[in-house]
Amino acid sequence: MSALVKSSLARKWVMALSGLFLVVFLTQHFVINITSVFAPDTFNEISHFMGYNPMVQFIAQPILIIGLIVHFIMGIVLELKNRSARPIKYAKFSGNANSQWVSRNMIITGLVVLAFLGLHMYDFWAEEIGYKYISANPEDPTRYYEELVHKFAPFWRTIIYVIANVLLAMHLWHGFNSSFQSMGAKAINKGDGLRKFTYAWSVIIPAGFIFIALFHHFSHS
Amino acid sequence: MKLTLKIWRQANSEAKGNMITYPIDGVDGDMSFLEMMDIVNEGLINKGEEPVEFDHDCREGICGACSMMINGQPHGPQRLTTTCQLHMRKFNDGDTITIEPWRAAGFPVIKDLIVDRSSFDRIQQAGAYVSVNTSGNTQDANSIPVEKAKADEAFHSATCIGCGACVAACKNASAMLFTSAKVSQYALLPQGEVEATDRVMNMVRQMDMEGFGNCTNTGACMIECPKGIKLENIARMNREYLKAETLG
Numbered sequence: 216m217s218a219l220v221k222s223s224l225a226r227k228w229v230m231a232l233s234g235l236f237l238v239v240f241l242t243q244h245f246v247i248n249i250t251s252v253f254a255p256d257t258f259n260e261i262s263h264f265m266g267y268n269p270m271v272q273f274i275a276q277p278i279l280i281i282g283l284i285v286h287f288i289m290g291i292v293l294e295l296k297n298r299s300a301r302p303i304k305y306a307k308f309s310g311n312a313n314s315q316w317v318s319r320n321m322i323i324t325g326l327v328v329l330a331f332l333g334l335h336m337y338d339f340w341a342e343e344i345g346y347k348y349i350s351a352n353p354e355d356p357t358r359y360y361e362e363l364v365h366k367f368a369p370f371w372r373t374i375i376y377v378i379a380n381v382l383l384a385m386h387l388w389h390g391f392n393s394s395f396q397s398m399g400a401k402a403i404n405k406g407d408g409l410r411k412f413t414y415a416w417s418v419i420i421p422a423g424f425i426f427i428a429l430f431h432h433f434s435h436s
Numbered sequence: 437m438k439l440t441l442k443i444w445r446q447a448n449s450e451a452k453g454n455m456i457t458y459p460i461d462g463v464d465g466d467m468s469f470l471e472m473m474d475i476v477n478e479g480l481i482n483k484g485e486e487p488v489e490f491d492h493d494c495r496e497g498i499c500g501a502c503s504m505m506i507n508g509q510p511h512g513p514q515r516l517t518t519t520c521q522l523h524m525r526k527f528n529d530g531d532t533i534t535i536e537p538w539r540a541a542g543f544p545v546i547k548d549l550i551v552d553r554s555s556f557d558r559i560q561q562a563g564a565y566v567s568v569n570t571s572g573n574t575q576d577a578n579s580i581p582v583e584k585a586k587a588d589e590a591f592h593s594a595t596c597i598g599c600g601a602c603v604a605a606c607k608n609a610s611a612m613l614f615t616s617a618k619v620s621q622y623a624l625l626p627q628g629e630v631e632a633t634d635r636v637m638n639m640v641r642q643m644d645m646e647g648f649g650n651c652t653n654t655g656a657c658m659i660e661c662p663k664g665i666k667l668e669n670i671a672r673m674n675r676e677y678l679k680a681e682t683l684g
C-alpha cells in the first residue's frame with residue numbers, strides 16, 4: 216500500500232476509485248431519500264431496513280466510512296504535495312484562461328462538503344446511534360419520516376443543506392468526470408457522451424437533495 | 437506602442453529575486469515577443485546594466501527553449517504558440533505585461549527568466565527510448581506494419597518540444613502531460629512494446645523524484661501546450677502504469 220501511494224499515479228487511482236465509490240453511495244442515498252417526498256411509508260421501511268440490517272450496519276457502513284476517510288486524507292496529501300511542488304508562487308497567474316475554477320479548487324469545495332458532513336452526521340447518524348445504543352429505545356419502524364421532517368423545520372438548517380449541496384455539485388462536476396480520466400478510461404476521449412453524463416449526474420443528484428430539503432421545509436412549515 | 441514591463445530579475449540560483457518595472461517605447465506590432473525583449477536588453481546594455489537573461493534558440497517554435505510566463509500564462513495569451521512566435525500585435529498600447537520564469541520545484545531558476553529544465557532530460561533518459569541493436573543488421577523500421585491511426589497519434593505525441601509550459605500552467609506544477617507524451621509516442625508503436633513496462637514505471641518514478649506535483653486533471657496543460665498535446669496521453673499513461681503495476 217505505501218509503495219502504491221508513493222507514486223503520483225497510484226494516488227490518482229486511489230482518489231478516483233474512492234471518489235467513484237462515494238458517487239455510487241450518494242446515488243443510492245438519493246434514491247432512498249426521494250421516496251420521502253411521495254411515499255413516506257416506503258421511506259420508513261427502507262430506513263428501518265438500513266438502520267437494523269446487520270450487513271448494512273456492520274459491513275456497508277464501515278466500508279463507506281473508510282472510503283470517505285481515504286478520499287479525504289488523500290485529498291489533503293495531494294493538496295500539500297502540490298503546494299510544495301511550486302515553492303515560489305507566480306506574481307500573476309491566469310488560471311481562468313485555461314481551466315475551470317472548480318477543477319482548481321477541489322480542496323475548497325471538498326472541505327466545505329466535509330464540514331457539512333460533520334453537521335449531517337450529527338443530525339442523523341449520532342442521533343440514530345443515541346436512539347439505538349445509548350438510550351436503547353425499542354425498534355420503531357415508523358419514526359424515520361417524522362424525524363426527517365422535523366430536521367428540516369428550521370430555516371437555518373435547510374439553508375445550510377442547500378448551500379452544501381451546491382458545493383457538492385461543484386465538487387462532483389470536476390471530480391466525477393475526472394475520475395474516469397484518472398483511471399485511464401478510453402471512453403473519456405471518445406466523444407462527449409461520458410463527460411455529459413457525469414456533468415448531468417453532478418447536477419441532478421445534489422439538485423434532488425436540495426429539492427427534498429426544501430420540500431420538507433415548506434410543506435410542513 | 438508604449439508598454440510597461442514587470443520582469444522577474446534574479447542574479448543567480450541562490451539570490452532572492454524580485455519584480456522590476458521597465459517602461460519601453462517604440463514596440464512594433466510585427467515584432468515577436470523575443471524581439472521586444474531584445475530591445476529591452478539593448479536599452480539595458482546601453483545604460484551599462486545587466487540584460488535580462490532568457491532562453492531562446494530557434495525562434496521558430498520548434499526548440500521549446502523560450503520559456504516565459506506572460507501575464508500569468510505560459511507563452512502568453514495566444515493558443516498553440518510559443519513565446520518566440522507570439523507577436524506584439526496581441527498587446528495594446530499602454531499595456532502592462534508581467535513576465536516571470538516557469539515556477540516549479542522541478543524547474544529551479546538559474547538566472548532571471550532562465551530555469552533549469554534538466555529534470556525533463558532525466559525523465560526522458562529514464563525510459564523514453566527504444567533499445568535497438570546497431571550492429572548493422574537492424575531490421576528496417578518500415579518492415580513492421582503500424583496502423584495509420586496509431587502512427588499518426590504516436591507522431592502527434594512526439595511533437596512535444598519539451599518546453600515545460602504544461603508544468604508552468606498547472607496549478608500543481610505537474611509534469612504529466614510531458615511525461616505522458618513521451619510514454620505515448622512509444623506505447624503506441626510495436627517497437628515500443630518490448631520495454632513498455634519498465635518505461636512507464638521508470639519514467640513515472642523519475643518524474644516524482646524531480647519534485648513535480650500530482651495531476652488533478654484541470655486540463656490547463658493541454659490548453660497552454662504550444663503543440664496541442666492532448667490530455668488523452670495522460671489517460672493512456674495511467675492505463676500503461678496500471679498494466680505495468682498489476683501485470684508486471
Ligand code: SF4
Pocket residue numbers: 500595596597598599600601602603613614617657660661662663664665
Ligand atoms: S507537452 Fe506541450 S507544454 Fe508540455 S513540454 Fe511538451 S510541448 Fe511543452
Ligand code: FES
Pocket residue numbers: 491492493494495496497498499500501502518519520521
Ligand atoms: S525559441 Fe525555439 S521554440 Fe521559441
